[in-house]
Amino acid sequence: MTAPRTKAQIFEFFRLLAEADPDPQTELAFGNxxxxxxxxxxxxxxxxxxxxxxxxxxxxxxxxxxxxxxxxxxxxxxxxxxxxxxxxxxxxxxxxxxxxxxxxxxxxxxxxxxxxxxxxxxxxxxxxxxxxxxGQETFAVDTHVFRVCNRTGLARGKTPEAVEALLEKRVPAPFRQGAHHWLILHGRYTCKARAPECWRCPVIGLCGWREKNLSPPKGRAASAP
CATH class of the missing domain: 1.10.340.30 (Hypothetical protein; domain 2)
Known part of the structure; x- marks a missing residue:
């Protein structure tokens, strides 16, 4: 299991996230x-x-x-x-x-x-x-995006600005508009800060983190990604 470094690996990383959630949206409610x-x-x-x-x-x-x-x-x-x-x-x-x-x-x-x-x-x-x-192709780096990018190796940087700059360079065209939504939601619900649920992660095969949690807690059945 290695960090997504090549263009093909990064494309596959986002393809898998998109396959799991084809239409990612902000979870904030608003009318205009x-x-x-x-x-x-x-x-x-x-x-x-x-x-x-x-x-x-x-x-x-x-x-x-x-x-x-x-x-x-x-x-x-x-x-x-x-x-x-x-x-x-x-x-x-x-x-x-x-x-x-x-x-x-x-x-x-x-x-x-x-x-x-x-x-x-x-x-x-x-x-x-x-x-x-x-619908502009921007990359908002919050705590979830920062963690996911550094943990997986997708875009490692010491500051949100550094991570944003790498995402700007690396995210391929089909996924640029939805990229930060996929990363936020992935960090919020799967690649959590304290207890990442690696056993059900759709991009586990493209993650460079060495300390993966490969088994769910006792009494909790593993669900498919």
Missing amino acids: TYQLLVAVVLSAQSTDVGVNKATRALFEAVRTPAEMVALGEEGLKAHIRTLGLFNSKAKNVILLSEQLIAEHGGEVPQDRDALTALPGVGRKTANVVMNCAW
């Missing part, structure tokens, strides 16, 4: 691009499940930057108190909403530099929005 941006900002150090619970009622009332500004920082906090760092997140969401109104006519810009100029929006957030909203 602005809500997507807000959800991704709120997802920092929070689970998608937690964000979706917090935004369910929020997104029924708030669909635009103007409506968010009208809600206000305290009103927003009332919806997102269950999320980590909710104070700073509320401040940033109100500020970015004001900036969208002042500089972009209330619309979310499609340019990465314009996105990262918004309060609370880093490169990862911008990449997620560009990919999910407009």
